[in-house]
Amino acid sequence: MEHERIVDLRSDTVTRPTAGMYEAMARAPLGDDVLGDDPTVRALEERVADLLGLERALFVPSGTMANLLAVLSQCERGDEIIIHEGGHVINYETGAFAGIGGCAGRGVPSEDGTFGPEAVAVRVRPRASHFARSRLVVVENTSNAGGGTVWPMDLARRVCEQAHDLGLLVHLYGARLWNAAVASGEHPRALCEGFDTVSVCFSKGLGAPVGSAICGSSATIERARRLRKMLGGSMRQAGVLGGAAIYALEHHIERLAEDHANARRLGEGIAQVAGLSIDPARVQTNIVVFGVEGGGAPALCERLRSRGVWMLPMGPDRVRAVTHLDVSREDIDRAIEVIAACC
Numbered sequence: 301m302e303h304e305r306i307v308d309l310r311s312d313t314v315t316r317p318t319a320g321m322y323e324a325m326a327r328a329p330l331g332d333d334v335l336g337d338d339p340t341v342r343a344l345e346e347r348v349a350d351l352l353g354l355e356r357a358l359f360v361p362s363g364t365m366a367n368l369l370a371v372l373s374q375c376e377r378g379d380e381i382i383i384h385e386g387g388h389v390i391n392y393e394t395g396a397f398a399g400i401g402g403c404a405g406r407g408v409p410s411e412d413g414t415f416g417p418e419a420v421a422v423r424v425r426p427r428a429s430h431f432a433r434s435r436l437v438v439v440e441n442t443s444n445a446g447g448g449t450v451w452p453m454d455l456a457r458r459v460c461e462q463a464h465d466l467g468l469l470v471h472l473y474g475a476r477l478w479n480a481a482v483a484s485g486e487h488p489r490a491l492c493e494g495f496d497t498v499s500v501c502f503s504k505g506l507g508a509p510v511g512s513a514i515c516g517s518s519a520t521i522e523r524a525r526r527l528r529k530m531l532g533g534s535m536r537q538a539g540v541l542g543g544a545a546i547y548a549l550e551h552h553i554e555r556l557a558e559d560h561a562n563a564r565r566l567g568e569g570i571a572q573v574a575g576l577s578i579d580p581a582r583v584q585t586n587i588v589v590f591g592v593e594g595g596g597a598p599a600l601c602e603r604l605r606s607r608g609v610w611m612l613p614m615g616p617d618r619v620r621a622v623t624h625l626d627v628s629r630e631d632i633d634r635a636i637e638v639i640a641a642c643c
């Protein structure tokens with residue numbers, strides 16, 4: 301029996317390296333990065349710092365570690381972080397900023413994941429001995445929980461200005477910053493302007509198997525390098541992964557437009573299915589979030605899975621589907637057919 305092709309829309313983290321990427325990994329010159337002499341990792345870090353317009357970058361194993369390092373290198377225990385209440389750092393990273401960093405989180409409600417300078421201003425604590433010290437604002441671009449929303453550049457800049465005026469620092473969580481850049485037509489550097497630290501992932505839409513980076517001033521990255529070691533995140537011949545990340549930066553940024561077109565196509569298809577709700581105009585990048593009327597999102601995902609279309613429920617009445625390098629336009633058409641048959 302012919303093996304049924306799985307259309308895996310659970311996340312853009314599920315991609316496997318392409319043949320070209322494997323070749324780049326095999327060719328990458330290696331050294332001991334803990335001793336500071338892996339040439340591929342050094343080249344990657346220089347390239348990322350330049351691409352994002354920050355002084356230095358540090359290669360780390362995961363987005364979770366990059367964000368934790370942004371907190372640990374800039375906050376003290378008892379500090380407070382202002383962040384979208386549906387944000388990844390506060391919901392899906394094991395509470396590491398609290399558990400390891402000793403920081404509190406102050407959530408900002410927002411349907412699409414964006415918020416304005418006034419939302420920051422009203423959440424900053426007065427400087428008095430009763431209160432946590434407001435220290436860091438986190439902006440997630442694109443917003444995962446917001447359904448892949450791109451932060452308007454002007455809004456992000458005004459948040460940075462407000463935060464700085466109030467004595468706070470601002471971290472840009474750019475796990476999918478590349479998608480934001482392609483969707484908005486802005487250079488990644490423009491999207492990073494005004495931020496103190498930026499984290500990016502190579503292992504999501506860019507298709508590398510492992511790896512993220514945290515970027516910031518030389519002093520911050522120096523602290524982050526030591527803290528990475530403390531967390532056990534320093535890696536030896538890490539250039540084998542760095543080679544994949546460089547390849548991804550060279551070959552997989554522009555093609556994100558295909559993922560965005562596929563996501564829009566999926567959103568438009570879902571909008572035709574009775575019992576499901578989505579405004580396809582809100583699909584800006586590679587994430588499609590739709591409502592399942594009357595609940596039943598987990599059960600729908602199970603039915604889809606049994607027919608080879610994999611998605612994840614986001615609570616009882618919403619489902620998330622993410623397009624990526626290993627999903628073609630034909631896969632999307634098949635997914636739409638299967639969804640219609642399952643509803």
Ligand SMILES: Cc1ncc(COP(=O)(O)O)c(C=O)c1O
Pocket residue numbers: 311313361362363364365388444475476501503512
């Ligand atoms: C917005 C966002 N950040 C971070 C992660 C997880 O990153 P990592 O597994 O590299 O820690 C995900 C996973 O899908 C994500 O969607």
